[in-house]
Amino acid sequence: MTLSRTSAMNVARVLTESLPYIQRFTDATIVIKYGGNAMIEQELKRGFALDVVLMKLVGMNPIVVHGGGPQIGSVLEELNIESKFVDGMRVTDSKTMDVVQMVLGGLVNQEIVSLINECGGKALGLTGKDSKMINARKMLIERSSPELQVPEIIDIGHVGEVKQVNREVLDVVLASDIVPVIAPIGVGDDNETYNINADLVAGKIAEELNAEKLILVTDVPGLQDKDGNLLSGLDATEVDRLIEDGTISGGMLPKIRCALSAIENGVQSAHIIDGRVEHALMLEVLTDEGVGTLISSSTE
Ligand SMILES: Nc1ncnc2c1ncn2[C@@H]1O[C@H](COP(=O)(O)OP(=O)(O)OP(=O)(O)O)[C@@H](O)[C@H]1O
Numbered sequence: 463m464t465l466s467r468t469s470a471m472n473v474a475r476v477l478t479e480s481l482p483y484i485q486r487f488t489d490a491t492i493v494i495k496y497g498g499n500a501m502i503e504q505e506l507k508r509g510f511a512l513d514v515v516l517m518k519l520v521g522m523n524p525i526v527v528h529g530g531g532p533q534i535g536s537v538l539e540e541l542n543i544e545s546k547f548v549d550g551m552r553v554t555d556s557k558t559m560d561v562v563q564m565v566l567g568g569l570v571n572q573e574i575v576s577l578i579n580e581c582g583g584k585a586l587g588l589t590g591k592d593s594k595m596i597n598a599r600k601m602l603i604e605r606s607s608p609e610l611q612v613p614e615i616i617d618i619g620h621v622g623e624v625k626q627v628n629r630e631v632l633d634v635v636l637a638s639d640i641v642p643v644i645a646p647i648g649v650g651d652d653n654e655t656y657n658i659n660a661d662l663v664a665g666k667i668a669e670e671l672n673a674e675k676l677i678l679v680t681d682v683p684g685l686q687d688k689d690g691n692l693l694s695g696l697d698a699t700e701v702d703r704l705i706e707d708g709t710i711s712g713g714m715l716p717k718i719r720c721a722l723s724a725i726e727n728g729v730q731s732a733h734i735i736d737g738r739v740e741h742a743l744m745l746e747v748l749t750d751e752g753v754g755t756l757i758s759s760s761t762e
């Protein structure tokens with residue numbers, strides 16, 4: 463294939479533009495949360511895998527943590543198991559937990575592993591149970607209302623939160639040319655299996671590894687205000703206000719919370735980007751055109 467002079471100039475421009483980023487992020491750990499809702503179209507999924515392969519090839523240390531809400535929902539539906547949610551969290555009884563493990567740890571995880579491998583990379587699929595990487599504890603939801611004297615505690619089954627990240631296995635993998643792909647399932651001190659929101663897992667891994675970036679890939683342009691306009695950058699104080707007035711809700715809540723926690727705990731920057739944009743990840747990491755929302759600490 464011969465390039466026209468204009469395309470050749472474009473290629474040269476893009477490569478020159480990306481060089482400082484490649485130099486800056488060599489050896490940097492970049493935790494990428496790949497949202498279940500962003501894993502829709504085949505071409506986009508391949509584009510995502512290519513971006514991850516390129517990142518690893520130029521010397522970065524990408525770690526992929528994936529979600530899978532819609533995929534779990536459709537398998538449960540096929541099995542005639544009802545999906546129930548409390549405050550955006552899936553109520554997870556033992557039967558549902560089995561399906562979550564099958565879908566997240568099997569289907570979704572291995573699909574991403576295969577895509578990365580097909581694009582010339584080497585991926586290793588793990589769940590947080592492997593090597594006890596994600597130590598979880600049961601998440602209890604508190605509900606207060608004026609009629610109740612004390613808050614009501616709601617048990618939503620095998621839903622967990624991250625108590626601790628054991629980085630041992632990650633260190634071994636990151637020292638190689640292999641990209642870890644992690645399903646958000648953890649194990650408790652009680653040896654129970656827990657289904658954990660993938661944003662929370664990605665955030666805690668980023669904190670534990672002192673990552674350069676936490677990138678949350680989702681199905682919206684970023685954090686949006688009440689009128690749907692993209693908020694390209696904001697700090698902790700503004701976030702609190704948006705949570706209070708209900709602008710941030712549902713699946714965006716854990717995203718914002720883990721992004722804030724990450725930057726307060728040593729991660730350099732947290733980004734929420736649109737996985738429906740082709741090569742969104744590459745644009746974020748390697749060009750001047752950051753896409754989506756950047757969350758920074760208010761002291762910056
Ligand atoms: N202020 C807001 N700005 C943007 N999106 C918002 C806002 N408040 C709530 N949301 C919702 O958050 C959703 C993204 O979270 P969601 O959990 O659905 O996806 P995900 O985390 O990418 O996928 P998964 O949970 O499967 O990993 C958006 O699709 C949107 O409906």
Ligand SMILES: [Mg+2]
Nearest residue numbers: 497529661713
């Ligand atoms: Mg989510």
